[in-house]
Amino acid sequence: MAKITLGRYSPYTSFIHRMDPRNKIFCLIALMVAVFFQYSTWEITFIMGGILFLIVLIMMFISHVSFKQLLLSLKSLWFVVLFLLLINAIIPPKDASMIAFSINGFNIYFEAIFQSLKIVLRLVLMVSTTMVLTSTTKPLDLTYALEWYLTPLKLIKFPAHEVAMTISIALRFIPTLLDETDRIMKAQASRGVDFKHGKMSSRFKAIISLIVPLFISAFQRSEELADAMEARGYDPKAKRTRYHKMRFHLSDLFAFIFCGAVMAGVIIVSHYGFTLNTDHFIPWLCIAGCGILTYIILLGIYDVESRKAIQ
Amino acid sequence: MINFEHVYFTYSPKSPIEFEALNDVSLTIKDGSFTCLVGKTGCGKSTLIQQLNGLLFPTKGKVIVDNFVISSIKKERTKKLQPLRKHLGIVFQFSENQLFEESVEEDVAFGPMNFGIKKEEAIKIAHESLKKVGIGEEYFKKSPFELSGGEKRRVSIAGILALEPKILVLDEPTAGLDPKGSKEMLSLFKKLNESGTTIILVSHDMDIVFEYASDVIVLCDGKVSYVGKPSDLFLDDVSKYSLETPMLAKVVQKLVSKGYSLNLDKIHNLESLVEELKEVKHG
Numbered sequence: 001m002a003k004i005t006l007g008r009y010s011p012y013t014s015f016i017h018r019m020d021p022r023n024k025i026f027c028l029i030a031l032m033v034a035v036f037f038q039y040s041t042w043e044i045t046f047i048m049g050g051i052l053f054l055i056v057l058i059m060m061f062i063s064h065v066s067f068k069q070l071l072l073s074l075k076s077l078w079f080v081v082l083f084l085l086l087i088n089a090i091i092p093p094k095d096a097s098m099i100a101f102s103i104n105g106f107n108i109y110f111e112a113i114f115q116s117l118k119i120v121l122r123l124v125l126m127v128s129t130t131m132v133l134t135s136t137t138k139p140l141d142l143t144y145a146l147e148w149y150l151t152p153l154k155l156i157k158f159p160a161h162e163v164a165m166t167i168s169i170a171l172r173f174i175p176t177l178l179d180e181t182d183r184i185m186k187a188q189a190s191r192g193v194d195f196k197h198g199k200m201s202s203r204f205k206a207i208i209s210l211i212v213p214l215f216i217s218a219f220q221r222s223e224e225l226a227d228a229m230e231a232r233g234y235d236p237k238a239k240r241t242r243y244h245k246m247r248f249h250l251s252d253l254f255a256f257i258f259c260g261a262v263m264a265g266v267i268i269v270s271h272y273g274f275t276l277n278t279d280h281f282i283p284w285l286c287i288a289g290c291g292i293l294t295y296i297i298l299l300g301i302y303d304v305e306s307r308k309a310i311q
Numbered sequence: 312m313i314n315f316e317h318v319y320f321t322y323s324p325k326s327p328i329e330f331e332a333l334n335d336v337s338l339t340i341k342d343g344s345f346t347c348l349v350g351k352t353g354c355g356k357s358t359l360i361q362q363l364n365g366l367l368f369p370t371k372g373k374v375i376v377d378n379f380v381i382s383s384i385k386k387e388r389t390k391k392l393q394p395l396r397k398h399l400g401i402v403f404q405f406s407e408n409q410l411f412e413e414s415v416e417e418d419v420a421f422g423p424m425n426f427g428i429k430k431e432e433a434i435k436i437a438h439e440s441l442k443k444v445g446i447g448e449e450y451f452k453k454s455p456f457e458l459s460g461g462e463k464r465r466v467s468i469a470g471i472l473a474l475e476p477k478i479l480v481l482d483e484p485t486a487g488l489d490p491k492g493s494k495e496m497l498s499l500f501k502k503l504n505e506s507g508t509t510i511i512l513v514s515h516d517m518d519i520v521f522e523y524a525s526d527v528i529v530l531c532d533g534k535v536s537y538v539g540k541p542s543d544l545f546l547d548d549v550s551k552y553s554l555e556t557p558m559l560a561k562v563v564q565k566l567v568s569k570g571y572s573l574n575l576d577k578i579h580n581l582e583s584l585v586e587e588l589k590e591v592k593h594g
């Protein structure tokens with residue numbers, strides 16, 4: 001069971017845990033986007049990838065995500081790596097020129113290896129950033145944040161609240177269903193079911209003996225929940241206030257500026273390489289500054305609004 | 312015989328939600344006994360039970376069930392758990408949730424078939440077990456999902472009885488059954504016990520414990536706080552274990568304090584109390 005808990009929220013009180021979830025989502029998505037920039041040469045690609053990886057590692061350290069967990073979650077990726085290497089070896093990139101070695105006259109290019117490495121690096125960065133997000137933010141907070149981001153869409157009659165509610169209920173039931181799975185597996189194991197070994201046919205039967213009760217209990221739970229919500233007069237259209245309010249702290253500002261700086265840095269390097277030049281620097285700094293300002297203003301508006309709602 | 316040797320168990324070790332559910336549990340459960348496991352909610356009863364057939368392994372210490380060893384150390388463990396699971400059957404809390412087959416008889420036959428018994432034979436065993444738990448023939452071909460909660464419970468108990476285990480472990484099997492049904496199930500367990508099956512029963516109902524148990528184990532926050540006979544337990548003050556004194560034990564306590572000299576070991580239910588009182592009167 002322990003494997004499924006990968007990236008599950010773990011209640012520490014680190015600086016990243018305490019960040020405003022809206023800001024956290026924004027920053028981490030910004031970092032993920034930064035991962036996908038193209039650079040002019042391989043050296044720059046790997047240096048930038050290394051820097052980003054270092055940043056993510058530090059974040060993992062701060063938020064108590066163990067490196068072992070990351071390795072565990074990457075275990076299933078090795079097949080992808082092999083596949084990528086193979087594909088890239090057979091169909092080398094167009095500009096491939098540096099032959100690394102050749103097997104029976106079949107050339108393997110450095111570019112092919114680099115290309116695969118780059119994709120793997122991106123995958124690792126994506127996975128680890130997501131892990132930082134999910135293991136430092138309660139699922140409920142994530143959906144609140146999501147709802148906040150979807151709020152403007154209400155103007156075009158997008159059911160932001162309903163979508164967020166659905167997602168939060170789904171997230172809420174993941175641990176419950178995992179526990180249920182655990183319980184049913186144990187009950188069936190006591191009846192002699194072997195989930196790990198055995199012939200194909202008995203394995204199939206074993207899965208059926210798990211899935212059927214699981215579905216039944218899931219349907220039952222959803223029905224009960226719907227009844228309970230209705231009985232308490234739940235109305236998705238109703239105006240409501242929050243019990244837990246999301247707050248933008250000073251530390252959020254620092255995190256935001258930091259991510260903005262990383263973004264700006266990545267954009268600059270991807271455009272101009274490492275040859276720094278103030279002409280290039282200033283426009284980007286302005287853009288980053290404007291972005292930060294807009295964001296803070298937006299958050300301010302939101303806070304004022306929610307305060308109004310309380311009064 | 313079942314032996315717990317300094318068993319510790321921790322859920323999610325080395326994480327912030329780490330929780331020690333069993334703490335230095337050492338006890339012995341004799342063959343042929345009717346042992347009740349009691350204690351307040353969350354004290355680790357279900358956790359303890361799951362050590363018995365290797366669903367959970369101790370984080371420290373070991374459990375010995377006849378020839379099987381369930382140890383924290385991998386090397387000491389019995390390799391094949393399948394025979395252990397036939398030897399020791401567990402009926403879980405809310406066992407009605409484990410039903411999945413198309414018909415009641417097939418569901419009960421599922422267990423024996425997992426242990427290599429042919430289908431026809433397994434169905435025959437299933438019919439017998441279903442009759443034992445009071446499910447009549449008219450139900451055999453029905454879907455288990457059409458049954459009431461109590462009927463489902465009976466079917467799921469039959470599912471374990473069909474394995475014909477030497478040791479039968481039941482986690483609150485009578486919770487949610489009507490009084491008559493609960494009584495029927497308990498007398499079934501008692502009958503099985505008399506024919507040689509060791510019974511381990513988890514229950515919150517002290518009247519049941521007083522009437523049926525030959526031995527009682529009290530757990531308290533993952534520690535064993537009492538092992539012994541029910542009569543010794545209940546004639547003492549049990550509120551320190553967050554337990555309630557059974558009705559009958561209260562009556563007996565009153566009688567004893569009024570000067571009746573009763574043989575406490577013999578009193579389990581109303582009838583035996585009456586018998587004892589007659590003896591006192593005649594004697």
Ligand SMILES: Nc1ncnc2c1ncn2[C@@H]1O[C@H](COP(=O)(O)OP(=O)(O)OP(=O)(O)O)[C@@H](O)[C@H]1O
Nearest residue numbers: 322323330332351352353354355356357358359404
């Ligand atoms: N999968 C789990 N992960 C973490 N903690 C758990 C898990 N299962 C149980 N616990 C904890 O271990 C403790 C003992 O649980 P257990 O289920 O053994 O209690 P119990 O004595 O059977 O209670 P009840 O009478 O309610 O059935 C509880 O405090 C519970 O919160």
Ligand SMILES: [Mg+2]
Nearest residue numbers: 356357404482
């Ligand atoms: Mg329990």
